[in-house]
Amino acid sequence: MAEALLTLEGVHTYIGQYHILQGVDFTVPRGTMTVLLGRNGAGKTTTLRTIMGLWKPSRGKVIFDGAEIGGRATPDIALAGIAYVPESMGVFADLTVRENMVLAAQKGAPDAARLEWIFGFFPALKRFWTHPAGVLSGGQKQMLSIARAVVEPRRLILIDEPTKGIAPAIIENMIRAFTELKRDETTILLVEQNFRFAQALGDWAVVMDDGRIVHRETMAELSADTATQTRLLGLSLETHG
Amino acid sequence: MVRSDYLPLLLVPALAFLALPLIGNPTTWVTLTIAALAMGMMIFVISSGLTLVFGLMDVLNFGHGAFIAIGAYLAMTTLLPMAGWMQADSLTLNLAALGLAMLVAMAGTGLLGWAFERVIIMPVYGQHLKQILITTGGLIVAEQLIHVFWGGDQKPMALPTALRGAITIGDVAIEKFRLLAVAIGLVVFFAMSLILNRTKLGLLIRAGVENGEMVEALGYRIRRLFVAVFVAGSALAGLGGTMWALYRETLTAGIGSEVIVLVFIVIIIGGLGSVGGCFLGAILVAQMANYTGYLAPKVALASNILLMVIILMWRPQGLYPVAKR
Numbered sequence: 001m002a003e004a005l006l007t008l009e010g011v012h013t014y015i016g017q018y019h020i021l022q023g024v025d026f027t028v029p030r031g032t033m034t035v036l037l038g039r040n041g042a043g044k045t046t047t048l049r050t051i052m053g054l055w056k057p058s059r060g061k062v063i064f065d066g067a068e069i070g071g072r073a074t075p076d077i078a079l080a081g082i083a084y085v086p087e088s089m090g091v092f093a094d095l096t097v098r099e100n101m102v103l104a105a106q107k108g109a110p111d112a113a114r115l116e117w118i119f120g121f122f123p124a125l126k127r128f129w130t131h132p133a134g135v136l137s138g139g140q141k142q143m144l145s146i147a148r149a150v151v152e153p154r155r156l157i158l159i160d161e162p163t164k165g166i167a168p169a170i171i172e173n174m175i176r177a178f179t180e181l182k183r184d185e186t187t188i189l190l191v192e193q194n195f196r197f198a199q200a201l202g203d204w205a206v207v208m209d210d211g212r213i214v215h216r217e218t219m220a221e222l223s224a225d226t227a228t229q230t231r232l233l234g235l236s237l238e239t240h241g
Numbered sequence: 242m243v244r245s246d247y248l249p250l251l252l253v254p255a256l257a258f259l260a261l262p263l264i265g266n267p268t269t270w271v272t273l274t275i276a277a278l279a280m281g282m283m284i285f286v287i288s289s290g291l292t293l294v295f296g297l298m299d300v301l302n303f304g305h306g307a308f309i310a311i312g313a314y315l316a317m318t319t320l321l322p323m324a325g326w327m328q329a330d331s332l333t334l335n336l337a338a339l340g341l342a343m344l345v346a347m348a349g350t351g352l353l354g355w356a357f358e359r360v361i362i363m364p365v366y367g368q369h370l371k372q373i374l375i376t377t378g379g380l381i382v383a384e385q386l387i388h389v390f391w392g393g394d395q396k397p398m399a400l401p402t403a404l405r406g407a408i409t410i411g412d413v414a415i416e417k418f419r420l421l422a423v424a425i426g427l428v429v430f431f432a433m434s435l436i437l438n439r440t441k442l443g444l445l446i447r448a449g450v451e452n453g454e455m456v457e458a459l460g461y462r463i464r465r466l467f468v469a470v471f472v473a474g475s476a477l478a479g480l481g482g483t484m485w486a487l488y489r490e491t492l493t494a495g496i497g498s499e500v501i502v503l504v505f506i507v508i509i510i511g512g513l514g515s516v517g518g519c520f521l522g523a524i525l526v527a528q529m530a531n532y533t534g535y536l537a538p539k540v541a542l543a544s545n546i547l548l549m550v551i552i553l554m555w556r557p558q559g560l561y562p563v564a565k566r
Contacts, residue, residue, distance in 0.1 A: 054454060073457075073462070074454075074458055075463075078457070078458055078460035090452055090454075090455035092451050092564075094447060094564050095447060099444050102441070102444065103441075103445065103456070106459075
């Protein structure tokens with residue numbers, strides 16, 4: 001296994017009185033895509049938000065590239081090179097597509113060549129460049145949310161359910177984009193319920209249940225192991241279609 | 242603001258033309274309309290910071306009235322030793338004195354806003370009930386401190402020589418100070434529009450009003466932005482307070498509390514967090530106040546509440562709602 005870029009050690013997170021993460025341990029190897037799977041309410045989104053500093057862990061360590069980042073302020077974590085695509089997409093609806101991208105670029109104006117590369121996957125963003133992001137469809141907003149995360153090279157990208165409610169054609173473009181990112185050795189931690197999407201891209205599969213990691217193996221191994229899929233993820237043969 | 246949504250802009254001429262047959266006399270109508278524009282600009286200057294504070298920081302600052310009052314008192318105190326400039330028969334000297342007083346008012350209330358945010362607001366972020374209680378308490382303490390430092394009696398706030406009286410165009414008399422108020426209001430509006438739409442700081446403020454958490458996730462420290470916006474909003478309240486006191490030509494410690502109801506109506510009508518909506522809301526509220534003040538003075542405030550109800554029935558989030566996550 002490649003060297004770990006991100007390591008969670010015994011991470012506990014409370015939201016109000018609710019004990020959501022109950023000792024989460026896993027690693028994300030450098031240059032790979034790790035897919036965090038699990039049923040609704042397993043704690044996947046809370047795990048991403050804890051890594052991003054949006055929820056503070058009460059115990060445990062979040063180690064990014066050798067440095068402890070657990071409990072650090074969210075902007076510091078972002079500036080350390082971690083990008084976040086939330087489930088809600090987090091698009092600024094009153095800002096134009098261009099303005100959304102300008103804000104995402106930490107090193108000044110977005111690089112023109114990089115933008116063309118992004119438009120190759122998500123051409124709608126070029127078409128709506130000067131339009132308020134609020135007028136985009138759900139799928140286009142998801143494109144923008146992902147485009148913001150990759151507007152500059154990042155060391156780690158956290159993505160929360162990018163395919164939720166998205167048309168199949170856009171999902172295909174996302175697969176192309178993520179495949180390109182993987183080729184660039186960008187490390188990605190993806191939360192996903194769409195197992196086919198996860199299968200197509202993932203190198204490692206980590207399964208959560210009740211706020212803990214309950215299983216970890218390569219995606220190839222999990223793809224071949226339908227019994228484990230059914231037991232841990234509630235997947236049936238029909239969903240594999 | 243949703244671009245190309247011009248429908249709310251039509252409310253201003255619609256209200257004006259609706260009032261014309263009721264008022265009857267066109268000269269009076271023009272005078273009242275210009276008075277409304279001037280009053281609207283002053284209310285806009287006072288409200289513009291508060292709407293951003295609410296939109297960006299989700300803070301219900303009932304203490305905003307304190308900055309209005311303290312700004313007016315600081316300006317009055319600054320003008321005292323400049324009585325010679327104020328009474329000189331020179332527009333330049335008059336404006337220099339007023340400009341200096343406004344700058345002192347803005348600097349003083351900006352500094353006070355910084356302290357208010359650090360000491361009073363910071364411990365209650367995200368707790369609306371506590372915000373209402375503590376900022377109302379802050380307003381009461383500020384008014385009492387004004388009594389201690391400046392006394393409890395009503396103070397005169399005379400206009401400078403060149404700005405007294407009116408310019409007459411045909412049968413219409415336009416008070417000179419109102420023209421200055423319109424000019425200052427427009428400068429503030431265009432400056433804010435420029436900053437919000439053409440600078441990265443403005444982009445951050447607009448993005449922060451929508452989704453502060455995402456702004457932080459992009460690597461920006463929104464707390465610093467909070468403080469900067471709060472200070473700017475407080476300074477604008479100080480400027481607005483100075484203009485309001487000059488408009489009334491008197492001031493008391495309660496000057497902020499008196500106008501704060503109108504200010505809240507304006508920011509609710511405009512859409513919380515929307516500067517464009519605040520500008521439009523301020524003009525509409527001032528139109529309503531002036532027209533009904535002439536036609537039926539006893540229902541002037543009630544008419545603005547009615548205006549708010551009608552607008553919220555049409556657009557429940559205000560004229561230009563800000564998208565929220």
